[in-house]
Amino acid sequence: MTVEEPADRDDDSDATTELELDAVYDAIDAVGRPHLTATELSRKTDLTPDEARAALEGIADDGDIERQDVSEVESVWYPTDIAEVTDRERVVLFPDRREVVVEHPDQFTRAQLSQFARLQDTNRSGGYVYELREEDIWAAPHESLEDLLATMRDVLGERSPHLEEWVTSQWERARKFRLKTHEDGYVVLEAESDDLMGNVARPKLDDDHLRAPISDSESWVNEDATAEIKRTLYEAGYPVRDDRDLETGDAIEMDLRLRLRDYQQDWVERFTEQGSGVFVGPPGSGKTVAAMGAMAAIGGETLILVPSRELATQWRDELVRHTSLTDDDIGEYHGGEKSICPVTIATYRTAGMDRHRKLFDQRKWGLIVYDEVHHVPSPIHRRSADLQTKHRLGLTATPTRESDDEEEIFTLVGPPIGTDWGKLFDEGYVSEPEVEIRLVPWGNETEQSEYSSTSGHDRRQAAASNTGKVDEIRYALAENHAAKALVFIEYLDQGEAISEAIDAPFISGETPHARREKLFDEFRRGELDTLVVSRVGDEGIDLPDAELAIVASGLGGSRRQGAQRAGRTMRPAGDARMVILATRGTTEEDFVRRQMRHLASKGIRVTETEAEAVEPPAETE
Numbered sequence: 001m002t003v004e005e006p007a008d009r010d011d012d013s014d015a016t017t018e019l020e021l022d023a024v025y026d027a028i029d030a031v032g033r034p035h036l037t038a039t040e041l042s043r044k045t046d047l048t049p050d051e052a053r054a055a056l057e058g059i060a061d062d063g064d065i066e067r068q069d070v071s072e073v074e075s076v077w078y079p080t081d082i083a084e085v086t087d088r089e090r091v092v093l094f095p096d097r098r099e100v101v102v103e104h105p106d107q108f109t110r111a112q113l114s115q116f117a118r119l120q121d122t123n124r125s126g127g128y129v130y131e132l133r134e135e136d137i138w139a140a141p142h143e144s145l146e147d148l149l150a151t152m153r154d155v156l157g158e159r160s161p162h163l164e165e166w167v168t169s170q171w172e173r174a175r176k177f178r179l180k181t182h183e184d185g186y187v188v189l190e191a192e193s194d195d196l197m198g199n200v201a202r203p204k205l206d207d208d209h210l211r212a213p214i215s216d217s218e219s220w221v222n223e224d225a226t227a228e229i230k231r232t233l234y235e236a237g238y239p240v241r242d243d244r245d246l247e248t249g250d251a252i253e254m255d256l257r258l259r260l261r262d263y264q265q266d267w268v269e270r271f272t273e274q275g276s277g278v279f280v281g282p283p284g285s286g287k288t289v290a291a292m293g294a295m296a297a298i299g300g301e302t303l304i305l306v307p308s309r310e311l312a313t314q315w316r317d318e319l320v321r322h323t324s325l326t327d328d329d330i331g332e333y334h335g336g337e338k339s340i341c342p343v344t345i346a347t348y349r350t351a352g353m354d355r356h357r358k359l360f361d362q363r364k365w366g367l368i369v370y371d372e373v374h375h376v377p378s379p380i381h382r383r384s385a386d387l388q389t390k391h392r393l394g395l396t397a398t399p400t401r402e403s404d405d406e407e408e409i410f411t412l413v414g415p416p417i418g419t420d421w422g423k424l425f426d427e428g429y430v431s432e433p434e435v436e437i438r439l440v441p442w443g444n445e446t447e448q449s450e451y452s453s454t455s456g457h458d459r460r461q462a463a464a465s466n467t468g469k470v471d472e473i474r475y476a477l478a479e480n481h482a483a484k485a486l487v488f489i490e491y492l493d494q495g496e497a498i499s500e501a502i503d504a505p506f507i508s509g510e511t512p513h514a515r516r517e518k519l520f521d522e523f524r525r526g527e528l529d530t531l532v533v534s535r536v537g538d539e540g541i542d543l544p545d546a547e548l549a550i551v552a553s554g555l556g557g558s559r560r561q562g563a564q565r566a567g568r569t570m571r572p573a574g575d576a577r578m579v580i581l582a583t584r585g586t587t588e589e590d591f592v593r594r595q596m597r598h599l600a601s602k603g604i605r606v607t608e609t610e611a612e613a614v615e616p617p618a619e620t621e
């Protein structure tokens with residue numbers, strides 16, 4: 001069969017046309033089966049059949065595709081590694097729904113997407129569905145609209161004028177109002193236009209917020225109501241930029257004793273430029289050290305807010321260890337101690353109490369650091385968000401709270417910085433945990449019928465306490481026999497039972513402080529390789545590092561705990577693994593899947609397996 005060369009073809013044109021391997025994969029996709037003929041390829045490209053055949057031969061010479069003669073005149077061509085086509089990352093955009101479906105996204109793609117979209121769903125065959133919402137664009141950590149659009153085009157692989165128009169309007173919407181300090185020292189709310197001030201701000205804010213108009217687009221505001229003003233306008237769809245010029249406290253001389261990693265240096269630079277922000281990174285990724293870098297860069301009096309006294313002591317130790325500060329420079333302010341110094345560490349609870357409030361409010365802090373900042377929006381801690389400070393820095397691994405007021409954190413404290421977890425995993429600063437959901441059968445019929453006949457909390461507890469999980473725990477421990485393992489449980493009696501079944505100590509909120517620290521130290525020193533822990537391990541207490549976390553029950557009421565527990569195995573040490581047990585066919589299974597979608601949206605690899613009640617593998621020496 002001869003194929004006429006098209007008349008307009010230049011006679012000495014080279015017949016073997018350069019063809020991208022991707023174009024072959026696209027054509028294979030299009031024909032819908034894992035191979036194609038040269039004729040089919042020419043139909044999907046602008047090549048003649050002869051050119052297509054010559055191009056395929058060229059690619060086959062590189063070893064990327066193989067040829068199979070199927071008749072005298074016809075051959076089929078197929079990828080050497082079929083996975084190259086089936087597991088290839090593919091991005092499909094639905095602009096009208098503002099949805100992005102990604103097949104097999106790689107780590108970096110997921111990290112990029114998490115900067116301007118939220119993961120809505122995943123399916124078992126590696127499909128991820130992301131949605132772009134207003135608040136995602138408002139909170140995007142990019143410095144300019146061009147940077148944000150560049151990231152989007154990089155991920156989407158195409159330009160969508162319709163979508164970009166919407167993103168631009170949302171980006172601009174987040175810059176319609178700002179708070180600033182007038183040269184005479186009072187605080188002003190400035191709108192981009194008279195209409196916005198007249199039709200949006202003034203109707204929604206009252207005399208407690210606005211003292212008096214200064215012009216048609218500016219109002220003098222009540223300094224103590226700035227957090228309220230920001231929240232009210234945010235809820236009206238207008239995030240407020242906070243450019244107030246607040247004094248820093250007395251200068252503090254402070255040097256870091258360790259070199260900041262490049263990404264930490266980048267975080268600190270972006271923070272000092274922006275004036276506020278939240279370092280979002282996996283546990284163990286160096287947020288605390290980066291915060292010390294910010295303290296040294298700002299050089300003003302610093303208030304550090306933490307969720308518990310244990311963490312206050314830990315911060316003091318880390319500051320003395322990593323900086324030139326001495327114990328005398330650092331004060332602690334909580335139930336146990338009341339001293340205010342150039343660097344003061346206090347608990348959220350104390351900072352939220354009226355009788356202590358004036359002490360904090362009368363000081364012009366140069367910097368406030370909110371450690372575990374996902375605490376701030378809850379009622380007790382919201383008050384601390386009003387404290388006068390020039391710079392506001394949040395630290396968190398999980399900017400999501402049960403009530404989903406993630407945006408609150410970024411409104412109250414500042415935009416996210418450093419959400420690209422992909423790079424942190426790639427550079428090995430944090431070992432990416434492998435999170436595995438294991439669906440476990442019931443231990444016996446009685447438990448299953450108990451579950452079916454109960455509801456609410458009892459039903460959840462029945463699924464969580466399924467004794468079928470004990471075998472699976474033994475199996476997981478035996479599979480990872482060398483790893484140091486933490487077994488998380490939700491219910492105390494389940495903890496006792498598992499502790500006995502696997503002969504490992506059980507630590508709960510009822511364990512005396514001294515015994516708890518003793519067991520943690522033995523675990524850290526390797527004298528113990530397995531501990532069973534209750535919610536005491538969620539946060540506030542610095543759990544020892546572990547390579548394996550088994551969540552037998554209680555991913556808790558929130559995604560935060562799920563991520564926090566994943567974080568326990570994320571320390572930059574060896575292969576971090578997290579196994580989550582859920583009783584098959586119960587609400588626990590659905591619940592766990594939802595938790596894991598959140599982790600997957602932050603770039604963590606989540607897989608799912610069916611656990612069969614089998615004998616644990618024999619111990620290998």
Ligand SMILES: Nc1ncnc2c1ncn2[C@@H]1O[C@H](COP(=O)(O)OP(=O)(O)OP(=O)(O)O)[C@@H](O)[C@H]1O
Nearest residue numbers: 258259260261282283284285286287288289290397
């Ligand atoms: N630039 C650095 N150079 C050397 N070690 C570092 C650096 N940054 C962090 N580390 C070490 O890595 C470990 C984790 O750091 P850090 O406590 O800052 O992480 P984190 O994100 O705050 O952890 P968590 O979320 O659990 O609080 C610490 O032992 C710290 O000393």
